[in-house]
Amino acid sequence: GQNIDQPTEMTATEGAIVQINCTYQTSGFNGLFWYQQHAGEAPTFLSYNVLDGLEEKGRFSSFLSRSKGYSYLLLKELQMKDSASYLCANADSGYALNFGKGTSLLVTP
Amino acid sequence: GAVVSQHPSWVICKSGTSVKIECRSLDFQATTMFWYRQFPKQSLMLMATSNEGSKATYEQGVEKDKFLINHASLTLSTLTVTSAHPEDSSFYICSARSGTSYEQYFGPGTRLTVT
Numbered sequence: 001g002q003n004i005d006q007p008t009e010m011t012a013t014e015g016a017i018v019q020i021n022c023t024y025q026t027s028g029f030n031g032l033f034w035y036q037q038h039a040g041e042a043p044t045f046l047s048y049n050v051l052d053g054l055e056e057k058g059r060f061s062s063f064l065s066r067s068k069g070y071s072y073l074l075l076k077e078l079q080m081k082d083s084a085s086y087l088c089a090n091a092d093s094g095y096a097l098n099f100g101k102g103t104s105l106l107v108t109p
Numbered sequence: 110g111a112v113v114s115q116h117p118s119w120v121i122c123k124s125g126t127s128v129k130i131e132c133r134s135l136d137f138q139a140t141t142m143f144w145y146r147q148f149p150k151q152s153l154m155l156m157a158t159s160n161e162g163s164k165a166t167y168e169q170g171v172e173k174d175k176f177l178i179n180h181a182s183l184t185l186s187t188l189t190v191t192s193a194h195p196e197d198s199s200f201y202i203c204s205a206r207s208g209t210s211y212e213q214y215f216g217p218g219t220r221l222t223v224t
Contacts, residue, residue: 031211042202042215043153050211087152095206095213096143099152 004100006088011106012078020073020103022088030091032064034073037085037102046073046086075105083107111137113205115216122193122223130188130219132203138183139205143213144176147200159186193223 003025012018024032031050035043049055049064049071061074075082085104089097112135122128132142141160145153157178159165165178177189186205190197200220206213 040200040218040220042218044215045212048211091211094141094158095211096155096158097145097153097204097213098155099145101152 004088004090004098006086006100006103008101009104009106011108012075014078014080014107014109016078017074017076018078018105020075020086020088020105022071022073022100024069024071024088024090024100026069026090026092026098028092029066030093030095032062032071033089033091033097034060034062034071035087035089035099037087039085043087078107080107080109111135111205111212111214113139113203113214113216115201115203115219117219118217119220120222122221124194124223125192127189127191128193128221130190130201130203130221132186132188132205132216134184134205134214137205137207139186140183140208141206141213142180142186143204143206144178144186144188145202145204147202147218153202156188190221193221195223197221198223 006022034046037043047062054063059076064071085102087102088100114133116131144156147153157165157167159180167173180186202218204213204215
C-alpha cells in the first residue's frame with residue numbers, strides 16, 4: 001500500500017524480542033491489522049487494534065496510536081518458526097484491507 | 110474457527126483463455142468477500158469488494174470487464190479472469206467476513222500461471 005510504511009527486512013535471534021513498526025496515513029480508519037504470511041501461503045490473522053493502546057495475545061502484542069498514525073507488533077520469545085513476512089494493514093469503512101509491503105523477519109539460531 | 114476455501118489451488122492456462130476461481134465460506138455466511146492479488150515479493154493488493162447480491166466494487170486500475178466477480182450466494186464468490194495474459198500470472202487470494210465481525214478470513218490462495 002502506498003500509504004503504509006514498514007521496514008522491509010529484520011533479523012533477530014531465537015529467544016529474543018523484536019518490534020516491527022508500521023506508520024500509516026488514511027482518511028477513513030476502521031482499525032489496524034497485523035497478519036503473518038509464510039511464503040506461498042495466505043495470510044493468517046495476528047491482531048486487530050481499533051482503539052489506542054496495547055493488545056496482548058500470548059507471545060504477540062500489538063500497539064496503536066491513532067493520533068500518530070503508528071502501530072507496532074511485538075514478538076516475544078522468538079522461535080525459528082516465526083520467520084515469515086509480517087503485514088500491517090488498515091481497514092476502510094467496509095473492512096477492505098490496505099496492506100503494507102510487509103516486513104520479512106528472519107529468526108536466527 | 111471460520112474456514113474459507115479456494116478452488117483450484119493452482120492453475121496453468123494458455124494465453125487468451127479464461128479461468129474461474131471459486132471462493133467459499135464453509136461454516137459461516139459471508140456478506141462480504143474481498144479479492145486480492147499478490148505478485149512475487151510484493152504485498153497483497155485489493156482488487157475488488159463483493160457484497161452478496163450486488164455488483165462488485167473494483168479498485169482503481171482493475172478492469173471490471175477482465176476480472177468478472179460474481180457473489181450469488183452468502184457462501185460463494187467467483188473470480189473469472191477473462192482472456193488471460195502472462196502478466197495476469199499471480200497469486201489470487203480471497204477473504205470473507207460476516208456482517209457481525211471485523212475479522213476477515215483468508216482462503217489458501219490460487220496460483221495462476223498464464224503461458
